[in-house]
Each structure stands twice: as structure tokens, then as C-alpha cells.
Amino acid sequence: MAIIVNLDVMLAKRKMPLKELSERIGITMANLSILKTGKARAIRFSTLEAICRELECTPGDILEYRGE
Amino acid sequence: MELLTKLRYLTIIRKMLYFFSFILFIGMLYFIVMAFVMPFDREIADEFCMVPVSIYMYPSNADVKIGADEYFGEAIDTDGELVIKDGPIFISYLNVLIFIMALSLILFLCWVLIKIIRSIEARNVFTIENARRLRQIAFSFLIFIVLFQLINIISAIFVEVSFDNRYPTQSLVIEGTLINAFEFGDILFAVLLLIVSEIFMIGVKMKEEQDLTI
Numbered sequence: 001m002a003i004i005v006n007l008d009v010m011l012a013k014r015k016m017p018l019k020e021l022s023e024r025i026g027i028t029m030a031n032l033s034i035l036k037t038g039k040a041r042a043i044r045f046s047t048l049e050a051i052c053r054e055l056e057c058t059p060g061d062i063l064e065y066r067g068e
Numbered sequence: 069m070e071l072l073t074k075l076r077y078l079t080i081i082r083k084m085l086y087f088f089s090f091i092l093f094i095g096m097l098y099f100i101v102m103a104f105v106m107p108f109d110r111e112i113a114d115e116f117c118m119v120p121v122s123i124y125m126y127p128s129n130a131d132v133k134i135g136a137d138e139y140f141g142e143a144i145d146t147d148g149e150l151v152i153k154d155g156p157i158f159i160s161y162l163n164v165l166i167f168i169m170a171l172s173l174i175l176f177l178c179w180v181l182i183k184i185i186r187s188i189e190a191r192n193v194f195t196i197e198n199a200r201r202l203r204q205i206a207f208s209f210l211i212f213i214v215l216f217q218l219i220n221i222i223s224a225i226f227v228e229v230s231f232d233n234r235y236p237t238q239s240l241v242i243e244g245t246l247i248n249a250f251e252f253g254d255i256l257f258a259v260l261l262l263i264v265s266e267i268f269m270i271g272v273k274m275k276e277e278q279d280l281t282i
Contacts, residue, residue: 031282041280 004064007036010055025050075189082185089178092171099167106160116163117155118223159226162219173212180205194268194275202265210258217254 011018018036022029027047034040048059055062106113180201187198 027282034280035282039280040282041277043282047282 001038002065002067004066005035005038006062006064010057010061014055016055021051021054024054078185078188082182085178085182089175092175092178096168096171096175099164099171103161103164106164107157113157113160114155116160118163156226159223162222166216166219169212169215173208176208177205194272196272199265199269199272202268206258206261206265209261213254213258
């Protein structure tokens, strides 16, 4: 897909393991890994908001558009 | 899926389907045996020499048009038995083929329905597998119905029928043309199944989309 998810970059910057993020925002590890590997088709704003709140960043830090 | 609760009737139906498929299998063996016996026993061949005739819907002495022009407009006395003379043996074979095809179609249906019911019991219905199965059912129905109608028309052409040997004619036709041997309602049903299977596929895609929404 043309939208790239840079979740692992942000997790590394904040030094937070994926498991901890999933526990904090209430999303399963499976779903988060779907997001991380770029298999997700859509993301809810509520989820995006929760991720940005926990990682203290903005959506642009996590989502990037790379047109082909 | 927490939505499906009362599924016990489905389980009962599934168990009955196992039983039905066994009986259907026995039935298939019977027709295969008939196919081998037919060349040697004229009576059995005549039993299978079937022709689509909707004569039972019409009262006797109705204004019935029979294939040949000599009988056009004449008040036909439809009392008595509809007699099918020694039809060509290949008609009997075509009809036995129809029986075998119908039984195998229903057998196939039993198995596929068993698998679909299993998937419902496992609470996992909207899978690509089930969508494929529904499409298979729809196409096999369509193919069967088209073949069935073709064989109907062929039988109507090649078999001579008569009322107690009055008005013998090559093709008995009621109020119209040979096209009466062709039934459109069945094809519409097969088209309905096709449409439903497409709708189900759309449902599968929707579930996939939903599942991959984080």
C-alpha cells in the first residue's frame, strides 16, 4: 500500500516494546503487528489517537505517504 | 461472532444430510445398474423413455393443438392413457443419465452443505472457502438445469406419443410450440443462486476489510 507505517521507528525512539504499547492502548498484539507490517487496510481515529497519546507524537510521525 | 445462538437445528440437519447422502449413493447404484440392464429388457427401457408433457393440467376435450397440422383445432379426446411407444433406446439412456446427474448433484449439495454448516457451527461463516462453495453450488445447478432442459427438448423431438394409440405424433405439444418443453422457472432459480453467491462474496470482502481495520 502507498501508506507506510513507521510504528517501530517511533517505538524505538520512545524505547517502548510493542507489548507495552498494546497493553496501554488496549489493542491486541496481533492487531498491532498487522499494523506494523503494513497489512492493515484501515485504522480508526480512536486507535490512532491512542497510539499518538502513548507515544507522544503526531500522526505524521507514524504514517507516511509514498506514492508510486 | 457472538450473534448466532440457536444452532441446534442446523446440527440436526447436518446429521440428516449424512444419512441422505448414503441413500442417494444407493440410488445412484440402482440407476447405473439400470443403464446396464436396459439394452436387454425392453420393458425397463420403455419405463425410462420419458417425455416432458404438461397434459395433466388441461381438462379433456380442451382445445389442444398437437404437433401435426391434421389435428389443428379439432376437439381432442384426451381420455385414456398417454402411451409412449417404443422410443429409441438412446432416449432411455439420456433419461437415466438425467437421473444419475440429478442424484450426483444432490449428493454434491449434501457434502457442500455439510461443510458450510460445520463452518457456521465453528462461528466462522464469511470465509472465502464458503463463498467459493456457494458459487460452485450455483454453477452446478445452472449446468444441470441447462442439460436437463436440452434433454427434455431432445426427448420431445424423438419420441412418439399418443393417447391410447389415437393421434400418434412425434412431439406432443400443448397450446404452443416445442418451447413448452423448456421450463424457465428453474433457470431463474439457478440465477438467483448465482446472485446470492455474489452477494456472499461481497460479504466476505467486507469482513476481510473489517478484520484488517485496527
